[in-house]
Amino acid sequence: MILDFSHDERYYFIKRTVREFCEKVLGPTAEEVDRAQEFSWDNAKKMGEMGFWGIQVAPEYGGAGLDTITYAMIIEEIARISASESLSVTVHNSVCAYPIQRWGTDKQKAKYLPKLASGEHIGCFSLTEPNAGSDVASIETTAREVEDGYVLNGNKVFVTNGGVGSTFLIGAMTAKSAGIKGLTIFILEKGMKGFIVGKHENKLGMRGSNTSELIMNEVMVPRENVLGQVNGGFKIAMETLNAGRIGIAAQAVGIGQAALELSSSYARKRKQFKRPLTAFQAISFNLADMLTEVEMARLLVQRAAWKKDNHKPYAKDAAQCKLVASEVAMKATTKAIQIFGGYGFIKDFPIERFFRDAKVTEIYEGTSEVMRIIIAQDLIGKLTR
Amino acid sequence: MKIITCIKQVPANSTIKIDQVTGHLVREATPAILNPLDKHSIELALEIKESREDVEVIAITMGPDQARLALLEALSMGADKAILLSDIKFAGSDTLATSYTLSIAIKKLMNDDDNYLITCGAQASDGETGHVGPQVAEELGIPSITGASRASLDGDVLLVTRGKQAGKLEQIKTRLPALVTVTKGVNKPRLPTLHGITHAFDEGALLSVWNAATIDADEEKIGMAGSKTKVSKMYTPEPKKENITLTGSPKEIASKLASMLKEKNYI
Ligand SMILES: Cc1cc2nc3c(=O)[nH]c(=O)nc-3n(C[C@@H](O)[C@H](O)[C@H](O)COP(=O)(O)OP(=O)(O)OC[C@H]3O[C@@H](n4cnc5c(N)ncnc54)[C@H](O)[C@@H]3O)c2cc1C
Ligand SMILES: Cc1cc2nc3c(=O)[nH]c(=O)nc-3n(C[C@H](O)[C@H](O)[C@H](O)COP(=O)(O)OP(=O)(O)OC[C@H]3O[C@@H](n4cnc5c(N)ncnc54)[C@H](O)[C@@H]3O)c2cc1C
Numbered sequence A: 001m002i003l004d005f006s007h008d009e010r011y012y013f014i015k016r017t018v019r020e021f022c023e024k025v026l027g028p029t030a031e032e033v034d035r036a037q038e039f040s041w042d043n044a045k046k047m048g049e050m051g052f053w054g055i056q057v058a059p060e061y062g063g064a065g066l067d068t069i070t071y072a073m074i075i076e077e078i079a080r081i082s083a084s085e086s087l088s089v090t091v092h093n094s095v096c097a098y099p100i101q102r103w104g105t106d107k108q109k110a111k112y113l114p115k116l117a118s119g120e121h122i123g124c125f126s127l128t129e130p131n132a133g134s135d136v137a138s139i140e141t142t143a144r145e146v147e148d149g150y151v152l153n154g155n156k157v158f159v160t161n162g163g164v165g166s167t168f169l170i171g172a173m174t175a176k177s178a179g180i181k182g183l184t185i186f187i188l189e190k191g192m193k194g195f196i197v198g199k200h201e202n203k204l205g206m207r208g209s210n211t212s213e214l215i216m217n218e219v220m221v222p223r224e225n226v227l228g229q230v231n232g233g234f235k236i237a238m239e240t241l242n243a244g245r246i247g248i249a250a251q252a253v254g255i256g257q258a259a260l261e262l263s264s265s266y267a268r269k270r271k272q273f274k275r276p277l278t279a280f281q282a283i284s285f286n287l288a289d290m291l292t293e294v295e296m297a298r299l300l301v302q303r304a305a306w307k308k309d310n311h312k313p314y315a316k317d318a319a320q321c322k323l324v325a326s327e328v329a330m331k332a333t334t335k336a337i338q339i340f341g342g343y344g345f346i347k348d349f350p351i352e353r354f355f356r357d358a359k360v361t362e363i364y365e366g367t368s369e370v371m372r373i374i375i376a377q378d379l380i381g382k383l384t385r
Numbered sequence B: 001m002k003i004i005t006c007i008k009q010v011p012a013n014s015t016i017k018i019d020q021v022t023g024h025l026v027r028e029a030t031p032a033i034l035n036p037l038d039k040h041s042i043e044l045a046l047e048i049k050e051s052r053e054d055v056e057v058i059a060i061t062m063g064p065d066q067a068r069l070a071l072l073e074a075l076s077m078g079a080d081k082a083i084l085l086s087d088i089k090f091a092g093s094d095t096l097a098t099s100y101t102l103s104i105a106i107k108k109l110m111n112d113d114d115n116y117l118i119t120c121g122a123q124a125s126d127g128e129t130g131h132v133g134p135q136v137a138e139e140l141g142i143p144s145i146t147g148a149s150r151a152s153l154d155g156d157v158l159l160v161t162r163g164k165q166a167g168k169l170e171q172i173k174t175r176l177p178a179l180v181t182v183t184k185g186v187n188k189p190r191l192p193t194l195h196g197i198t199h200a201f202d203e204g205a206l207l208s209v210w211n212a213a214t215i216d217a218d219e220e221k222i223g224m225a226g227s228k229t230k231v232s233k234m235y236t237p238e239p240k241k242e243n244i245t246l247t248g249s250p251k252e253i254a255s256k257l258a259s260m261l262k263e264k265n266y267i
Helices: A009-036 A041-050 A066-079 A083-103 A108-118 A175-180 A233-269 A279-308 A314-347 A351-362 A369-385 B038-049 B063-076 B095-110 B133-140 B195-204 B250-263
Strands: A123-126 A142-146 A149-160 A167-173 A181-190 A195-202 A209-220 B002-006 B009-011 B032-035 B058-062 B081-085 B116-121 B143-152 B157-163 B171-174 B178-182 B207-210
Touching: A009 A041, A009 A066, A009 A083, A009 A351, A009 B063, A009 B195, A041 A083, A066 A083, A066 A233, A066 A279, A083 A123, A083 A149, A083 A167, A083 A233, A083 A351, A108 A167, A142 B081, A149 A167, A149 A181, A149 B157, A167 A209, A175 A181, A181 A209, A181 A233, A209 B157, A233 A279, A233 A314, A233 A351, A279 A314, A314 A369, A314 B063, B002 B095, B002 B133, B009 B038, B032 B038, B032 B063, B038 B058, B038 B063, B038 B116, B038 B178, B058 B063, B058 B095, B063 B081, B063 B207, B081 B095, B095 B116, B095 B133, B116 B133, B116 B171, B133 B143, B133 B178, B143 B171, B157 B178, B157 B250, B171 B195
Parallel strands: A123 A167, A142 A167, B002 B058, B002 B116, B058 B081, B081 B207, B116 B178, B143 B178
Antiparallel strands: A142 A149, A149 A209, A167 A181, A195 A209, B009 B032, B143 B157, B157 B171
C-alpha cells in the first residue's frame, strides 16, 4: 500500500452517530443560537454527554482519546450544522485541553483535564490583545514574579469562550525586553481575584460562540500554574496554534459542505424557465467547483491531521489546510447565496448564516496572510538550506 | 440476572435490492443498519440495567459476518457483551429456523439459570413477520408479551402495557423468565457516545462468535434444512390506481378534495 484513502469501520460509525446527533440536537436550535447570540448551555451539556469536550483527551482523564483525523471529522460534522458551536468545541479541545495534555505536569493534568473532558469546565486560550494580534511579540500583559508565583496585569480581547470559560490559558510577558523569548503561558481559573470578564462582543458571525474581553488586575497566579517552562511560552503557543488550525480548517470544510448541500438541493427543486436550476450550466458548474474545492480542502485537512498523529512536522501543512479551507468556505457560501438568489439573502434560509460564519475562518488562529507567511517561510527555508 | 436482547441487521430501507432469480434479498449490495425497533429493545434493556445493580445486558444476533456492526452498535450504546451466531449452515433460515437457533444459543448462554429477560423488536423492517420473538419464547417454554408500548421490571415481575384494538390499552404481568417485544413508543433510544463507541470497537473481547458446533445445533433444524417456509416469489407490487390531480384555485381544490373524501366516507 502506498496511499490508502479509506477509513476504518469505527470512523464511519462515529461519523454516522455524530451526524445524527448534530442533525437532531443542534439542527433545531442553530438558528435561534445565532439570533440570540448566546452560548447554549443546554446544547453544551448534551455535547458533553456525547464526549465532544474531550475528543482527544486520554481515556485516563475521561476523554475519548481519538486521533486527529477523527477529531477533524467530528468538528466538520458539527460545523456543517452549527458552525458557531463547532468553534466553542474546537477551541476548547485543540487550544486548551490539548496543550495541557501535551505540556502540563501530572498534577495539572489530573486537576484540569477531567473537568474539561466532561465539559463541566469550558476552556479558553488567549494571546490576542488590543495592540497584539498577528504580532504576538507585542503582548503587553505582564507577569511579575513574587515569592510564590506571578502577578498578572493586562487586557485580553477576542477570547473565544471567555465569558463561559472556567479554565484559561493566558500568554503574558515574564521578561518584557526579551520579546517572544519572554512569553509564558499561565493556567488561570475563573474566579481568581482580580480576574474579570469584560465586554461580550457583538459579531457578524459565529454568534453562538461567546467572544469576550478579559481583564487582569493584580491577579495572583501560583507558580504551579505555569504551563511548560517560564519564558518558553512562544513555542507552546505556536505549536498549539498548529493543532488549532486543523480544527479551524475542519470547521471551514463543514461550512463549505453545508453550502454545497444546501445549494445543490435548492437548485434541484427550484424551477425557472420551466427547468430546475441544475439544468443551467452556469449553476451546475458552480456546484461542481464547490464539490471539488470542498473535497480538496478536506484532503489537506486529513493530510495535516495524519502528520500530526504520526509525529511528523506539520506546521506548514496546518497552515495550508487552514488557508485553503477558509478560502473555500468563503467561496462556497458566496456561490451558494448566488444560487439561492434573493432567498439566499433573507433569514428564512440558513445559508446566510453560513455565509456570515465563514468569514472569520480567514482571520482567527492566524489570518490568511499569516498562513502565507508560514508557508513561504517553510518553502524559502528549504530553498536556502 | 441477564437481559438478552435479540437484534437483527436489516438493509437500509431505501436501497433494498431483490434477486430476480432467487427472490431473496441481495444483502451484500445494500448498506445495512440495525433494525430500528431493536434500538428500542436495547434501550429497554439498558434502562432496566441502570435501575438496578445486578443486570448484565447481552446482545445476540444471527447473521453473516457483517452483522458484527449491529452488535458493535449495541455495545456502543452500553450492552456488556455481544454474541454473533454465524455459520454458513445457518444460511437460508426462515423464522422457524432463526428462532430455533437463537433459542438454543440462549439456552447455552443461560446454562440452566432461569433468571433472565429477553427483549426483541416487535418486527424487523425487512422480513416484518413479527414471528421471531414469540417463537423464541415458545422454543424456550417461557411466556412472551408482544407489542409493548411500555415495559418495566419490578423484582422478577415484568409489567407491560400494550395496545389492543380501537385504541384501548391493556396491562399484562408475568414472572421471569419471559420475553417481551417492543414498539416505537416504549422509549427514546440513546445515541452511542464517543466513549461508548471506542470502548465497543477497541475491546475485541466483548464480542464472541459462535457457530453451529458451539451451540450443538441439530443440523436438521437450522438453515435451509430447518426452514418450513420457502419464499416462492418476491416482487414490487405495481401501483393499481391512477393518481388524480385536482386543479383550480386553492379554495376550489380544497372543496373538491373535501367532497371526494366525504363521498368515500373518510370524513
Ligand atoms: C417473506 C420472507 C422473506 C425472507 N427473505 C429472506 C431473504 O431474502 N434472505 C434471508 O437471508 N432471509 C430471508 N428470510 C428469513 C429470515 O432471515 C427472516 O428475515 C428472519 O427469520 C427474521 O424474520 P423477520 O425478519 O420477519 O423478523 P421478525 O420476526 O419480524 O423480527 C422481530 C424481532 O426478532 C428478532 N430477530 C429477528 N431476526 C433475528 C436474527 N437473525 N437474530 C437475532 N434476532 C432476530 C429481533 O429482535 C427483531 O426485532 C425471509 C423470511 C420471510 C418470512
Ligand atoms: C470571533 C473571534 C474569535 C477569536 N478567538 C480568539 C481566541 O480565542 N484567542 C485569541 O488569542 N485570539 C482570538 N481571536 C483573535 C484573532 O486570532 C485575531 O483577530 C487575529 O490573530 C488577527 O489579529 P488582529 O485582529 O489584531 O489583526 P492584525 O494583526 O491587526 O491584522 C490586520 C490585518 O493586517 C494583516 N497583517 C498583519 N501583519 C501582517 C504582516 N506581517 N504581513 C501581512 N499582513 C499582515 C492581517 O493579516 C490582517 O489582514 C479571535 C478573533 C475573532 C474575531
